[in-house]
Amino acid sequence: MSWAALLLLLLCVRFVLFFRRRRLPRQTCxxxxxxxxxGHTSEALQLASSLDFSRYTPRTYVVSQGDAFSAQKALAxxxxxxxxxxxxxNHSIQPQYKLLTIPRAxxxxxxxxxxxxxxVKSLLACVYFxxxxxxxxxxxxRRPFADLLILxxxxxxxxxxxxxxxxxxxxxxxxxxxxxxxFARVRSLSLSGKLLYHFVDRxxxxxxxxxxxxxxxxxxxxxx
Amino acid sequence: xxxxxxxxxxxxxxxxxxxISEPVLTTLRDLGYARLILQRGNxxxxxxxxxxxxxxxxxxxxxxIEIWKFKPSIQAEFEQADLIIxxxxxxxxxxxxRLGKPLVxxxxxxxxxxxxxxxxxxxxxxxxxxxxxxxNLASTIxxxxxxxxxxxPPFDGSKFSNLIDExxxxxxxxxxxxxxxxxxxxEDQYVHAVYDQIASHFSSxxxxxxxxxxxxxxxxxxxxxxxxxxAKFLSxxxxxxxxxxxxxxxxxxxxxxxDRPGCxxxxxxxxxxxxxxxxxxxxxxxxxxxTREVVWGDVLGSGWRSGVFDYAISIATIHHLASHGRRKLxxxxxxxxxxxxxxxxxxxxxxxxxxxxxxxxxxxxxSDGSSPHTTGEDVFxxxxxxxxxxxxxxxxxxxxxxxxxYNRYYHMFANGELKQLAVQAAExxxxxxxxxxxxxxxGCRGIEIVQEGWERSNYYVELRxxxx
Numbered sequence: 001m002s003w004a005a006l007l008l009l010l011l012c013v014r015f016v017l018f019f020r021r022r023r024l025p026r027q028t029c030x031x032x033x034x035x036x037x038x039g040h041t042s043e044a045l046q047l048a049s050s051l052d053f054s055r056y057t058p059r060t061y062v063v064s065q066g067d068a069f070s071a072q073k074a075l076a077x078x079x080x081x082x083x084x085x086x087x088x089x090n091h092s093i094q095p096q097y098k099l100l101t102i103p104r105a106x107x108x109x110x111x112x113x114x115x116x117x118x119x120v121k122s123l124l125a126c127v128y129f130x131x132x133x134x135x136x137x138x139x140x141x142r143r144p145f146a147d148l149l150i151l152x153x154x155x156x157x158x159x160x161x162x163x164x165x166x167x168x169x170x171x172x173x174x175x176x177x178x179x180x181x182x183f184a185r186v187r188s189l190s191l192s193g194k195l196l197y198h199f200v201d202r203x204x205x206x207x208x209x210x211x212x213x214x215x216x217x218x219x220x221x222x223x224x
Numbered sequence: 225x226x227x228x229x230x231x232x233x234x235x236x237x238x239x240x241x242x243x244i245s246e247p248v249l250t251t252l253r254d255l256g257y258a259r260l261i262l263q264r265g266n267x268x269x270x271x272x273x274x275x276x277x278x279x280x281x282x283x284x285x286x287x288x289i290e291i292w293k294f295k296p297s298i299q300a301e302f303e304q305a306d307l308i309i310x311x312x313x314x315x316x317x318x319x320x321x322r323l324g325k326p327l328v329x330x331x332x333x334x335x336x337x338x339x340x341x342x343x344x345x346x347x348x349x350x351x352x353x354x355x356x357x358x359x360n361l362a363s364t365i366x367x368x369x370x371x372x373x374x375x376x377p378p379f380d381g382s383k384f385s386n387l388i389d390e391x392x393x394x395x396x397x398x399x400x401x402x403x404x405x406x407x408x409x410x411e412d413q414y415v416h417a418v419y420d421q422i423a424s425h426f427s428s429x430x431x432x433x434x435x436x437x438x439x440x441x442x443x444x445x446x447x448x449x450x451x452x453x454x455a456k457f458l459s460x461x462x463x464x465x466x467x468x469x470x471x472x473x474x475x476x477x478x479x480x481x482x483d484r485p486g487c488x489x490x491x492x493x494x495x496x497x498x499x500x501x502x503x504x505x506x507x508x509x510x511x512x513x514x515t516r517e518v519v520w521g522d523v524l525g526s527g528w529r530s531g532v533f534d535y536a537i538s539i540a541t542i543h544h545l546a547s548h549g550r551r552k553l554x555x556x557x558x559x560x561x562x563x564x565x566x567x568x569x570x571x572x573x574x575x576x577x578x579x580x581x582x583x584x585x586x587x588x589x590x591s592d593g594s595s596p597h598t599t600g601e602d603v604f605x606x607x608x609x610x611x612x613x614x615x616x617x618x619x620x621x622x623x624x625x626x627x628x629x630y631n632r633y634y635h636m637f638a639n640g641e642l643k644q645l646a647v648q649a650a651e652x653x654x655x656x657x658x659x660x661x662x663x664x665x666x667g668c669r670g671i672e673i674v675q676e677g678w679e680r681s682n683y684y685v686e687l688r689x690x691x692x
Contacts, residue, residue, distance in 0.1 A: 029392050031388075038232075038233070038315070039313060039314050039315045042315045042318075043314070043315075046318075046379070047384050049381060050381030050382070050383075050384040050385045050388075051381075051384075051385055051388065052385065056388070147392065148388065148391070148392060176391060176392070178387075178388070178391055180384075182314065183314050183318065183343070184313075184314035184339050184340070184342075184343050185339055185342075186339065186342040186343050186346045187339075187342050187346075188339070188342075190339075201391065202387075202391050204387065207346065218387065220383045220384075220386075220387060221383060222377070223383050223384045223387075224318060224379070
């Protein structure tokens with residue numbers, strides 16, 4: 001019985017994913033980037049540095065609680081980008097970004113037994129930022145949390161995705177989600193990658209051995 | 225010479241111990257390394273030293289050793305070091321390789337999910353670094369030849385930004401511009417120079433994937449399907465007609481009509497030699513190289529005998545001319561080139577009104593964009609040098625040094641502007657506008673607007689010359 005319910009839920013999920021809306025092209029695109037700590041943060045910010053910040057704006061950096069390193073690195077990137085921007089006469093350039101802090105879902109090497117309560121706390125925070133907050137934005141009811149969410153691991157990013165999924169299931173506008181597997185993963189996907197493989201809108205790997213024939217992953221060489 | 229040893233912020237006691245062990249230090253000393261700077265991160269060196277201050281120096285086996293918990297600027301250490309020995313963390317590896325420094329990595333075998341090993345051996349296979357183990361560290365350093373390393377390609381942000389653009393519906397903005405200098409100078413800079421660059425980019429991709437020139441041209445051309453109205457126009461022409469493609473670009477329309485190839489002959493004219501080299505073999509297939517007639521020249525030039533062609537097409541060309549007068553002259557050159565009594569002309573230009581399939585987002589002068597445009601808009605459209613969508617060969621990682629962005633100039637036509645331009649051009653050329661009728665004197669020359677409209681973000685107009 002419970003299996004049938006689970007199957008039904010999965011079918012619903014696939015259904016929602018299948019009928020997700022394709023966004024109309026716009027002048028700017030808001031983007032959220034999850035900074036997972038250490039190497040994940042470095043890679044995510046290297047990816048972010050590829051973007052044209054005048055078009056991909058505003059930017060939201062999602063960091064885990066207590067991860068000062070990621071927050072500092074994100075601010076440093078914004079400073080570098082701002083110093084490279086030629087200030088034009090008609091608009092004063094104010095860096096358009098913010099930092100969001102969410103509780104960690106799972107510390108590296110945390111036992112799987114103690115993970116669930118932390119994960120729930122983390123999920124609630126994500127739901128708050130992704131589904132609840134946009135509802136209270138005056139005049140911006142239809143603007144989602146971001147147009148695009150970039151994930152590259154580790155664990156907490158799965159929780160962030162779960163919140164996006166929940167948001168979609170109740171029919172609210174949510175971001176498109178792109179998962180970029182770490183450059184460090186050469187022959188096998190990370191746990192987050194395996195979990196998100198079938199769900200994210202685009203799944204990108206950086207080594208050719210990870211490309212399965214007929215798979216949905218994109219491979220464009222080393223991106224970082 | 226200086227050697228820098230780092231384990232990032234991780235704990236890797238074995239590597240730190242090995243780095244200051246006798247075999248490694250004597251090897252380094254023999255190779256001429258007098259200083260060793262070590263960042264231990266969270267590693268613990270020896271029990272009695274774990275409580276010492278964050279930085280201290282010792283000397284062992286003739287090597288000056290500085291031990292730090294964390295160096296304030298690790299990037300500066302990488303830069304001044306002549307050799308770097310590191311754990312196989314991807315961040316450190318990328319930082320060091322991008323600086324072009326010789327790197328020896330030791331994957332940490334105590335990590336449970338050991339992908340450091342995979343990364344190290346993959347990069348060693350590509351020749352970018354040397355991977356070794358704690359036991360073999362000294363012998364690896366001794367036999368290491370930094371000159372044999374393959375330089376790691378620099379960071380190429382265009383790969384990811386293109387991916388994102390694709391994902392978000394190819395949002396490529398255009399910028400409004402005002403043509404301030406001489407239109408011809410403007411075109412030289414923002415049209416001709418750019419197309420020559422783009423064309424050479426096509427050829428550079430061609431060499432990289434190491435397939436034959438012809439097979440790539442075939443693929444390249446096949447990827448661009450002709451627009452229905454152009455295909456139909458060419459397909460309806462009588463057999464034996466000879467025409468001009470003024471601004472032929474890569475020669476996309478030279479092989480048409482597809483249903484009866486070779487029944488008409490289209491000669492391609494373009495300003496870009498590099499594009500013409502592609503156009504010259506447009507429609508070639510692997511093993512069957514076809515050579516087309518192409519001419520290097522300007523669409524405003526009058527190199528043709530008047531009325532020599534049966535038809536002329538100008539597809540996506542006139543919108544690159546930077547003044548109304550020059551666009552009008554271009555239309556007149558087309559009218560002049562075709563036969564006065566049966567010449568047919570088809571012109572396509574970019575429209576301000578873009579459909580939702582369009583890859584471009586257009587700046588609207590008014591806030592909501594609801595009021596229709598009456599005059600066209602001058603814009604720059606960025607062309608970002610990007611690599612092919614799918615790699616034919618698993619080149620990893622690919623090497624593209626920079627991602628220059630070229631601004632192409634366009635005049636985007638407003639609704640009705642193209643027809644008006646054609647009418648004005650024809651009137652000044654001494655032609656009567658309208659269908660051939662009996663009301664005119666014998667020998668009166670005119671032009672009929674056969675059809676005009678909007679197709680997939682472009683305006684088009686078809687004209688037919690007549691003599692009564």
